[in-house]
Amino acid sequence: MELAVSYEDSQVLLKDKNVLQDSVVDKYRTAGQISQTALKYVTGLINDIYHYKTIETPLTISEICLLADSFIITRLEQYYKNKVNERGIAIPTSIDVDQLASGWSPEIDDVKNLKNWNKEITSEEDPLNSSVTGLLKVGDVVKITLGVHIDGYTSEVSHTMVIYPTSTNETGAIVPAGPLLDVKADAIAANHIAMETVVALLACALTPEKLPASLGTAVTGQLIRHIVNTVARSYNCAVVPGSRVRRIRRFLAGQNEGIVAEREYKGVVWTESHQEAELLANSDVKDLAVATNSSRSVPSAIPVDDFTVNSGEVYMIDLKMVPVGHSTKKGLVTLDVVDSAQGKSHRKNELVARSGIFVRDFAQSHALKLKTSRKLLTNIDRNGVYPFKLSHLSENFPIVQDKDYNEQIAALDKDLKSFRLGMSEILNNYLCVESPIEVAKWVPWEHILKGSNQNGALSYDATATLTLPGHEVPLPKLGIASLKLKSLMKSCPETIDLPVVRECTTVVLCDSDVSSGDKPELLRLTGGSKTSQPSWIQSKLELNSEDSTVQGIFQLATLVKDKRFGLVIRETQPMKQVVNQGSKENNGMEL
């Protein structure tokens, strides 16, 4: 269904409100500042618990998520109060460990359930153990994702941390015992380099004459994809489906991808079909490999690489990578959705969980029967178009410092009980959609090619996760639909989980009229050297400096360092007096 919005209104909403003015940039910057501070807060908490060990009873993942969201809300209170209609959490804080790719943000009442549902996962070595117990362990790759919006101007951030064994150095400070060495290190290196390169590349879009000659003359979608793929390949990694480098606009920050088809989608997305196309391009049958749906006359909701990055736009760079060096075989990297609905008894070593994050689907309407659910829906609708967690709707949210922590948690837990009841009716009538918890899987191509596929792409998966328009069929050349792919994934004994590394940042391409200096500059809202420093890793692999693309990447890196003639990149800093490296009593919060 399409909502009837008049042409003039849609022009105002989509065009005028997205023109970068000082007021708009300031909203973006404030949102970025708060997300940076919140990220610093979460990393500080995790460091305190697992590295400095200043907090005795460790907080579980669900508690950290809740505290981070409370922190964001409390911080937001100070900015743009009564000046804008909407401001809040753009994406609830989620903390994904190892093979979880996105969406792990359990509520506090889920802790007991998770242990009950996953009785098979008890051993300490099982990588899923950390997610089930909510407590991290040494060697875990932890992805923190959060976001803030002010008046729809959104900044999102993801950062990857590693939990180290600790030792004390000669000055008495607690330091990591050594760098991370295994395949996870490759993925972290690749992701970091790819992220920094793409940021520099987007900065080049402001001054195209500075773009290294080996990379072409303009910053296009193809170039971004080529560079990210090159970096991933040289570190023996694969880009996980669902990664994207996309333009964001007011209230259109990718939070409703798959639910709402966004007109004029501009961005590079990575899906299974791109892995298929890349493999086909390697084969000698060249005429089959030309399957680009490039050249389009009208802007559509189908993402294609055929675009040029312009100044005055805002981009979100969300890259996820997995190491694929465990085997010499080639395989497809895909995502499996965790659910709590089916096959609890026979699935061994597979995670059973329910999603904690929901998105309202405003196209649906239904008269709900229960009073609880009607009340809840009113509450949800007040929340706006961004994803939410049930605890956000409670009156006992946010958790504040000057009240007793355990009492607040108990009150929240009580509220959640009635919310769960209401939410089930809302979900059953499709008024809200669960945002999926995804696990990265690797399936050997052999298995996919050997399997018969009688129905072709016609088999339809009603429970399929949110897909972008034009990418409903994961492997279009082979004609394998998502349902078939799922069954292939389940039936193959060689399928394994892969640890995912994720970095996400939001950048504003400021023209000279809104930049702080007189030159056009790239304003990096989130991430960067202050909050998203890479963890200590040592990878055996490196970039091949004889490759022309890699030379271009190196040139970009030198351009970023050059203050006078190079690219101007400014980073939003987290606020001062951020993290009180505190103890459990005040939960390390300075609210």
Added chain:
Amino acid sequence: MPSKNSINRPKLTTNVRSKQQKLARKRDQRERAGHFNQARSADGSRSGEARSVALDLYFGKEDTTARRDQSHRGGLTNKTLSKKRSQKIERNLKYAQKRKLLTDVQAQLENNDEDSMSVDSGNKNITRKQEIQQAKTIKNNMSLIREALWSALDDTSSQGLTLATGQGTTLGGAYFP
């Protein structure tokens, strides 16, 4: 259903229902008036052509005339094709084919009067053959792609793409960022 004045009338249900019905009526009106349609100048516009939902569904064409359906591609729809209707379409297609054959034959008869008998059976064979041929080419295409993928797998499994000769990459340092 209790009357409007009765003591236990469900106020909300009736009100909501009537409101929804009102809205639905308005929406239908707007749709019938063509407010949701694409502009006639648009690429996907099928303005002026005969329009049938059933035929669109049968041939797997998406309905491009109504713009509102674009947003729900791949999602839920209320447009269905009954078995009876699809059988009718199939039957009509058969008739159409026969009619076409007939006109072909007549045209050929007008062109050359001899060997009128062989044309009929010959044409029938061709259509059947064509069908088989089509099915074969589809299959061939798929197997070609499969072969290409197999060859790509064989090619690259031996070849090392990565470089592990140098001193590698180190990021970060001995501190907790």
